[in-house]
Amino acid sequence: MIRIVIADDHAVVRSGFSMILDFQADMEVIGTAADGLEAYTVTAKSRPDVLIMDLSMPPGESGLIATGKIKEDFPETQILILTMHDDEDYLFHVLKNGASGYVLKNAPDEELLLAIRTVYSGGTYINPKMATSLVREFVNKDHSAHLDDPFELLSKRELEILPLIAKGYGNKEIAEKLFVSVKTVEAHKAKIMEKLQLKSRPELVEYALKKKLLDF
Incomplete structure:
Protein backbone atom coordinates (compact mmCIF):
# COMPACT_ATOMS: atom_id res chain seq x y z
CA MET A 1 0.00 0.00 0.00
CA ILE A 2 1.37 3.41 -1.04
CA ARG A 3 0.81 5.84 1.85
CA ILE A 4 0.17 9.35 0.49
CA VAL A 5 -0.11 12.91 1.84
CA ILE A 6 -1.68 15.65 -0.32
CA ALA A 7 -0.60 19.28 0.12
CA ASP A 8 -2.74 21.86 -1.68
CA ASP A 9 -4.30 25.13 -0.50
CA HIS A 10 -7.70 24.30 -2.03
CA ALA A 11 -9.87 21.98 0.08
CA VAL A 12 -11.86 20.83 -2.95
CA VAL A 13 -8.63 19.73 -4.68
CA ARG A 14 -7.51 17.79 -1.61
CA SER A 15 -10.91 16.09 -1.37
CA GLY A 16 -11.04 15.29 -5.07
CA PHE A 17 -7.59 13.75 -5.19
CA SER A 18 -8.25 11.83 -1.97
CA MET A 19 -11.31 10.21 -3.53
CA ILE A 20 -9.39 9.24 -6.67
CA LEU A 21 -6.40 7.84 -4.80
CA ASP A 22 -8.33 6.02 -2.06
CA PHE A 23 -10.28 4.25 -4.81
CA GLN A 24 -7.03 2.60 -5.97
CA ALA A 25 -6.29 -0.82 -4.50
CA ASP A 26 -2.65 0.03 -3.83
CA MET A 27 -3.02 3.59 -2.48
CA GLU A 28 -4.14 5.22 0.75
CA VAL A 29 -4.31 8.93 1.61
CA ILE A 30 -3.14 9.24 5.22
CA GLY A 31 -3.08 13.03 5.54
CA THR A 32 -3.55 16.41 3.90
CA ALA A 33 -2.04 19.89 4.28
CA ALA A 34 -2.97 23.40 3.18
CA ASP A 35 0.51 24.94 2.89
CA GLY A 36 4.22 24.15 3.03
CA LEU A 37 4.57 24.42 6.80
CA GLU A 38 1.64 22.09 7.40
CA ALA A 39 3.01 19.71 4.77
CA TYR A 40 6.24 19.51 6.77
CA THR A 41 4.36 18.88 10.03
CA VAL A 42 2.12 16.18 8.54
CA THR A 43 5.09 14.50 6.86
CA ALA A 44 7.05 14.50 10.11
CA LYS A 45 4.12 12.89 11.92
CA SER A 46 2.96 10.30 9.38
CA ARG A 47 6.11 9.66 7.27
CA PRO A 48 4.27 9.00 3.98
CA ASP A 49 5.76 7.12 1.06
CA VAL A 50 4.71 9.87 -1.35
CA LEU A 51 3.94 13.55 -0.76
CA ILE A 52 1.95 15.26 -3.51
CA MET A 53 2.95 18.93 -3.26
CA ASP A 54 1.34 21.96 -4.88
CA LEU A 55 3.95 24.71 -5.27
CA SER A 56 1.61 27.71 -5.15
CA MET A 57 -0.02 27.81 -1.74
CA PRO A 58 -0.47 31.42 -0.61
CA PRO A 59 -0.29 32.81 1.99
CA GLY A 60 1.67 29.93 3.52
CA GLU A 61 5.21 28.83 2.84
CA SER A 62 6.22 28.25 -0.78
CA GLY A 63 5.99 24.62 -1.86
CA LEU A 64 9.42 24.97 -3.45
CA ILE A 65 11.04 25.91 -0.14
CA ALA A 66 9.06 23.26 1.76
CA THR A 67 10.15 20.60 -0.74
CA GLY A 68 13.81 21.25 0.03
CA LYS A 69 13.24 21.10 3.80
CA ILE A 70 11.13 17.95 3.69
CA LYS A 71 13.49 16.08 1.37
CA GLU A 72 16.47 16.95 3.56
CA ASP A 73 14.81 15.85 6.82
CA PHE A 74 12.72 12.95 5.47
CA PRO A 75 14.63 11.55 2.46
CA GLU A 76 12.55 8.37 2.45
CA THR A 77 9.46 10.35 1.38
CA GLN A 78 9.22 10.79 -2.39
CA ILE A 79 7.87 14.21 -3.39
CA LEU A 80 5.67 14.57 -6.46
CA ILE A 81 5.07 18.16 -7.54
CA LEU A 82 1.64 19.08 -8.86
CA THR A 83 1.50 22.51 -10.50
CA MET A 84 0.12 24.68 -13.27
CA HIS A 85 3.59 25.97 -14.23
CA ASP A 86 5.06 24.28 -17.31
CA ASP A 87 8.37 26.09 -17.89
CA GLU A 88 11.81 24.49 -17.89
CA ASP A 89 13.39 26.78 -15.29
CA TYR A 90 10.67 25.89 -12.80
CA LEU A 91 11.19 22.19 -13.45
CA PHE A 92 14.93 22.57 -12.97
CA HIS A 93 14.54 24.20 -9.52
CA VAL A 94 11.92 21.66 -8.44
CA LEU A 95 14.18 18.69 -9.22
CA LYS A 96 17.19 20.45 -7.69
CA ASN A 97 15.25 20.90 -4.43
CA GLY A 98 14.66 17.17 -4.11
CA ALA A 99 11.41 16.39 -5.89
CA SER A 100 11.16 13.02 -7.66
CA GLY A 101 8.46 13.98 -10.11
CA TYR A 102 6.51 16.78 -11.74
CA VAL A 103 2.92 16.58 -12.99
CA LEU A 104 0.79 19.37 -14.45
CA LYS A 105 -2.58 20.02 -12.80
CA ASN A 106 -4.42 19.58 -16.07
CA ALA A 107 -2.98 16.09 -16.57
CA PRO A 108 -5.46 13.17 -16.73
CA ASP A 109 -5.99 11.01 -13.63
CA GLU A 110 -4.13 8.13 -15.26
CA GLU A 111 -0.97 10.21 -15.51
CA LEU A 112 -1.13 11.20 -11.84
CA LEU A 113 -1.52 7.55 -10.81
CA LEU A 114 1.39 6.53 -13.04
CA ALA A 115 3.54 9.31 -11.57
CA ILE A 116 2.77 8.23 -7.99
CA ARG A 117 3.65 4.60 -8.70
CA THR A 118 6.81 5.66 -10.55
CA VAL A 119 8.26 7.82 -7.76
CA TYR A 120 7.18 5.27 -5.12
CA SER A 121 9.24 2.62 -6.90
CA GLY A 122 12.30 4.88 -6.88
CA GLY A 123 11.98 6.35 -10.35
CA THR A 124 11.60 9.92 -11.57
CA TYR A 125 8.47 11.05 -13.36
CA ILE A 126 8.27 14.10 -15.61
CA ASN A 127 5.31 15.04 -17.74
CA PRO A 128 6.22 13.76 -21.26
CA LYS A 129 5.77 17.18 -22.83
CA MET A 130 8.02 18.76 -20.20
CA ALA A 131 10.60 15.98 -20.48
CA THR A 132 10.94 16.63 -24.21
CA SER A 133 11.38 20.36 -23.62
CA LEU A 134 13.93 19.73 -20.88
CA VAL A 135 16.03 17.40 -23.02
CA ARG A 136 15.89 19.88 -25.89
CA GLU A 137 17.07 22.65 -23.58
CA PHE A 138 20.04 20.64 -22.33
CA VAL A 139 20.99 19.66 -25.87
CA ASN A 140 20.62 23.09 -27.48
CA LYS A 141 21.62 25.45 -24.67
CA ASP A 142 24.68 25.86 -22.49
CA HIS A 143 23.60 24.60 -19.09
CA SER A 144 26.16 26.87 -17.44
CA ALA A 145 23.51 29.60 -17.66
CA HIS A 146 21.79 27.92 -14.74
CA LEU A 147 25.02 27.77 -12.80
CA ASP A 148 25.54 31.50 -13.35
Whole structure:
Protein backbone atom coordinates (compact mmCIF):
# COMPACT_ATOMS: atom_id res chain seq x y z
CA MET A 1 0.00 0.00 0.00
CA ILE A 2 1.37 3.41 -1.04
CA ARG A 3 0.81 5.84 1.85
CA ILE A 4 0.17 9.35 0.49
CA VAL A 5 -0.11 12.91 1.84
CA ILE A 6 -1.68 15.65 -0.32
CA ALA A 7 -0.60 19.28 0.12
CA ASP A 8 -2.74 21.86 -1.68
CA ASP A 9 -4.30 25.13 -0.50
CA HIS A 10 -7.70 24.30 -2.03
CA ALA A 11 -9.87 21.98 0.08
CA VAL A 12 -11.86 20.83 -2.95
CA VAL A 13 -8.63 19.73 -4.68
CA ARG A 14 -7.51 17.79 -1.61
CA SER A 15 -10.91 16.09 -1.37
CA GLY A 16 -11.04 15.29 -5.07
CA PHE A 17 -7.59 13.75 -5.19
CA SER A 18 -8.25 11.83 -1.97
CA MET A 19 -11.31 10.21 -3.53
CA ILE A 20 -9.39 9.24 -6.67
CA LEU A 21 -6.40 7.84 -4.80
CA ASP A 22 -8.33 6.02 -2.06
CA PHE A 23 -10.28 4.25 -4.81
CA GLN A 24 -7.03 2.60 -5.97
CA ALA A 25 -6.29 -0.82 -4.50
CA ASP A 26 -2.65 0.03 -3.83
CA MET A 27 -3.02 3.59 -2.48
CA GLU A 28 -4.14 5.22 0.75
CA VAL A 29 -4.31 8.93 1.61
CA ILE A 30 -3.14 9.24 5.22
CA GLY A 31 -3.08 13.03 5.54
CA THR A 32 -3.55 16.41 3.90
CA ALA A 33 -2.04 19.89 4.28
CA ALA A 34 -2.97 23.40 3.18
CA ASP A 35 0.51 24.94 2.89
CA GLY A 36 4.22 24.15 3.03
CA LEU A 37 4.57 24.42 6.80
CA GLU A 38 1.64 22.09 7.40
CA ALA A 39 3.01 19.71 4.77
CA TYR A 40 6.24 19.51 6.77
CA THR A 41 4.36 18.88 10.03
CA VAL A 42 2.12 16.18 8.54
CA THR A 43 5.09 14.50 6.86
CA ALA A 44 7.05 14.50 10.11
CA LYS A 45 4.12 12.89 11.92
CA SER A 46 2.96 10.30 9.38
CA ARG A 47 6.11 9.66 7.27
CA PRO A 48 4.27 9.00 3.98
CA ASP A 49 5.76 7.12 1.06
CA VAL A 50 4.71 9.87 -1.35
CA LEU A 51 3.94 13.55 -0.76
CA ILE A 52 1.95 15.26 -3.51
CA MET A 53 2.95 18.93 -3.26
CA ASP A 54 1.34 21.96 -4.88
CA LEU A 55 3.95 24.71 -5.27
CA SER A 56 1.61 27.71 -5.15
CA MET A 57 -0.02 27.81 -1.74
CA PRO A 58 -0.47 31.42 -0.61
CA PRO A 59 -0.29 32.81 1.99
CA GLY A 60 1.67 29.93 3.52
CA GLU A 61 5.21 28.83 2.84
CA SER A 62 6.22 28.25 -0.78
CA GLY A 63 5.99 24.62 -1.86
CA LEU A 64 9.42 24.97 -3.45
CA ILE A 65 11.04 25.91 -0.14
CA ALA A 66 9.06 23.26 1.76
CA THR A 67 10.15 20.60 -0.74
CA GLY A 68 13.81 21.25 0.03
CA LYS A 69 13.24 21.10 3.80
CA ILE A 70 11.13 17.95 3.69
CA LYS A 71 13.49 16.08 1.37
CA GLU A 72 16.47 16.95 3.56
CA ASP A 73 14.81 15.85 6.82
CA PHE A 74 12.72 12.95 5.47
CA PRO A 75 14.63 11.55 2.46
CA GLU A 76 12.55 8.37 2.45
CA THR A 77 9.46 10.35 1.38
CA GLN A 78 9.22 10.79 -2.39
CA ILE A 79 7.87 14.21 -3.39
CA LEU A 80 5.67 14.57 -6.46
CA ILE A 81 5.07 18.16 -7.54
CA LEU A 82 1.64 19.08 -8.86
CA THR A 83 1.50 22.51 -10.50
CA MET A 84 0.12 24.68 -13.27
CA HIS A 85 3.59 25.97 -14.23
CA ASP A 86 5.06 24.28 -17.31
CA ASP A 87 8.37 26.09 -17.89
CA GLU A 88 11.81 24.49 -17.89
CA ASP A 89 13.39 26.78 -15.29
CA TYR A 90 10.67 25.89 -12.80
CA LEU A 91 11.19 22.19 -13.45
CA PHE A 92 14.93 22.57 -12.97
CA HIS A 93 14.54 24.20 -9.52
CA VAL A 94 11.92 21.66 -8.44
CA LEU A 95 14.18 18.69 -9.22
CA LYS A 96 17.19 20.45 -7.69
CA ASN A 97 15.25 20.90 -4.43
CA GLY A 98 14.66 17.17 -4.11
CA ALA A 99 11.41 16.39 -5.89
CA SER A 100 11.16 13.02 -7.66
CA GLY A 101 8.46 13.98 -10.11
CA TYR A 102 6.51 16.78 -11.74
CA VAL A 103 2.92 16.58 -12.99
CA LEU A 104 0.79 19.37 -14.45
CA LYS A 105 -2.58 20.02 -12.80
CA ASN A 106 -4.42 19.58 -16.07
CA ALA A 107 -2.98 16.09 -16.57
CA PRO A 108 -5.46 13.17 -16.73
CA ASP A 109 -5.99 11.01 -13.63
CA GLU A 110 -4.13 8.13 -15.26
CA GLU A 111 -0.97 10.21 -15.51
CA LEU A 112 -1.13 11.20 -11.84
CA LEU A 113 -1.52 7.55 -10.81
CA LEU A 114 1.39 6.53 -13.04
CA ALA A 115 3.54 9.31 -11.57
CA ILE A 116 2.77 8.23 -7.99
CA ARG A 117 3.65 4.60 -8.70
CA THR A 118 6.81 5.66 -10.55
CA VAL A 119 8.26 7.82 -7.76
CA TYR A 120 7.18 5.27 -5.12
CA SER A 121 9.24 2.62 -6.90
CA GLY A 122 12.30 4.88 -6.88
CA GLY A 123 11.98 6.35 -10.35
CA THR A 124 11.60 9.92 -11.57
CA TYR A 125 8.47 11.05 -13.36
CA ILE A 126 8.27 14.10 -15.61
CA ASN A 127 5.31 15.04 -17.74
CA PRO A 128 6.22 13.76 -21.26
CA LYS A 129 5.77 17.18 -22.83
CA MET A 130 8.02 18.76 -20.20
CA ALA A 131 10.60 15.98 -20.48
CA THR A 132 10.94 16.63 -24.21
CA SER A 133 11.38 20.36 -23.62
CA LEU A 134 13.93 19.73 -20.88
CA VAL A 135 16.03 17.40 -23.02
CA ARG A 136 15.89 19.88 -25.89
CA GLU A 137 17.07 22.65 -23.58
CA PHE A 138 20.04 20.64 -22.33
CA VAL A 139 20.99 19.66 -25.87
CA ASN A 140 20.62 23.09 -27.48
CA LYS A 141 21.62 25.45 -24.67
CA ASP A 142 24.68 25.86 -22.49
CA HIS A 143 23.60 24.60 -19.09
CA SER A 144 26.16 26.87 -17.44
CA ALA A 145 23.51 29.60 -17.66
CA HIS A 146 21.79 27.92 -14.74
CA LEU A 147 25.02 27.77 -12.80
CA ASP A 148 25.54 31.50 -13.35
CA ASP A 149 22.14 32.30 -11.90
CA PRO A 150 22.64 34.19 -8.59
CA PHE A 151 19.63 32.25 -7.25
CA GLU A 152 21.91 29.22 -7.02
CA LEU A 153 24.15 31.10 -4.57
CA LEU A 154 21.46 31.52 -1.94
CA SER A 155 21.70 29.34 1.16
CA LYS A 156 18.75 27.34 2.52
CA ARG A 157 18.13 29.96 5.22
CA GLU A 158 18.30 32.78 2.67
CA LEU A 159 15.73 30.94 0.54
CA GLU A 160 13.43 30.91 3.58
CA ILE A 161 13.90 34.60 4.32
CA LEU A 162 13.64 35.96 0.76
CA PRO A 163 9.89 35.27 0.25
CA LEU A 164 9.09 36.52 3.75
CA ILE A 165 10.79 39.84 3.01
CA ALA A 166 8.95 40.03 -0.30
CA LYS A 167 5.62 39.42 1.45
CA GLY A 168 6.23 42.47 3.63
CA TYR A 169 7.24 40.91 6.94
CA GLY A 170 9.55 43.01 9.07
CA ASN A 171 12.86 41.77 10.49
CA LYS A 172 11.34 41.12 13.93
CA GLU A 173 8.42 39.15 12.46
CA ILE A 174 10.76 37.04 10.33
CA ALA A 175 13.01 36.41 13.33
CA GLU A 176 10.01 35.17 15.36
CA LYS A 177 8.81 32.92 12.54
CA LEU A 178 12.23 31.30 12.04
CA PHE A 179 13.31 31.34 15.69
CA VAL A 180 16.46 33.35 15.03
CA SER A 181 17.68 36.76 16.17
CA VAL A 182 16.84 40.02 14.42
CA LYS A 183 20.56 40.53 13.76
CA THR A 184 20.68 37.16 11.99
CA VAL A 185 17.77 38.17 9.77
CA GLU A 186 19.42 41.52 8.99
CA ALA A 187 22.67 39.77 8.06
CA HIS A 188 20.93 37.30 5.77
CA LYS A 189 18.89 40.09 4.20
CA ALA A 190 22.06 42.00 3.37
CA LYS A 191 23.61 38.87 1.84
CA ILE A 192 20.49 38.21 -0.23
CA MET A 193 20.51 41.73 -1.65
CA GLU A 194 24.22 41.48 -2.36
CA LYS A 195 24.09 38.04 -4.03
CA LEU A 196 21.09 38.94 -6.18
CA GLN A 197 22.46 42.42 -6.89
CA LEU A 198 19.22 44.06 -5.78
CA LYS A 199 18.97 47.57 -4.37
CA SER A 200 15.41 47.87 -3.10
CA ARG A 201 12.49 45.87 -1.74
CA PRO A 202 10.38 46.41 -4.91
CA GLU A 203 13.21 44.82 -6.91
CA LEU A 204 13.27 41.93 -4.43
CA VAL A 205 9.49 41.45 -4.73
CA GLU A 206 9.75 41.43 -8.52
CA TYR A 207 12.58 38.88 -8.33
CA ALA A 208 10.61 36.63 -5.95
CA LEU A 209 7.61 36.72 -8.27
CA LYS A 210 9.79 35.93 -11.27
CA LYS A 211 11.20 32.88 -9.45
CA LYS A 212 7.64 31.90 -8.43
CA LEU A 213 8.49 32.06 -4.72
CA LEU A 214 5.29 34.07 -4.29
CA ASP A 215 1.84 33.87 -5.78
CA PHE A 216 -0.21 37.04 -5.45
